[in-house]
Amino acid sequence: MAEPSFQDKRKLRRFQISLPVRVRGENSSGIQFEELSRSIDVNASGALFLVKQDLKRGTRLKVSLPLPRAMRKNAFFKPVYETEAVVVRVEASAGSEVRRIAVRFRSKPMKVLLRAS
Numbered sequence: 001m002a003e004p005s006f007q008d009k010r011k012l013r014r015f016q017i018s019l020p021v022r023v024r025g026e027n028s029s030g031i032q033f034e035e036l037s038r039s040i041d042v043n044a045s046g047a048l049f050l051v052k053q054d055l056k057r058g059t060r061l062k063v064s065l066p067l068p069r070a071m072r073k074n075a076f077f078k079p080v081y082e083t084e085a086v087v088v089r090v091e092a093s094a095g096s097e098v099r100r101i102a103v104r105f106r107s108k109p110m111k112v113l114l115r116a117s
């Protein structure tokens with residue numbers, strides 16, 4: 001089966017990094033949920049991760065993920081980045097309950113928290 005194609009509109013490079021992600025929100029059935037997942041990739045304005053919940057594009061979520069010490073700009077930033085996010089893409093996996101969810105962060109861009117490479 002062919003991979004779904006989409007136009008990459010990202011302005012910032014994504015980094016393939018697996019970090020634990022806590023996702024909270026309301027699924028498409030109106031049921032509140034909290035799920036632990038892992039990131040597939042992350043950049044300063046969004047992330048891609050897997051969830052079991054049925055979510056629709058435009059769904060608002062609360063997302064938290066740790067910032068490894070090497071990625072934090074200085075010691076004053078919290079070790080966990082917490083933000084609201086909006087679902088911008090949902091990719092269903094054939095024969096699987098898991099979905100790939102791309103989100104855009106809605107609060108302070110992570111780039112102000114990250115060290116420059």
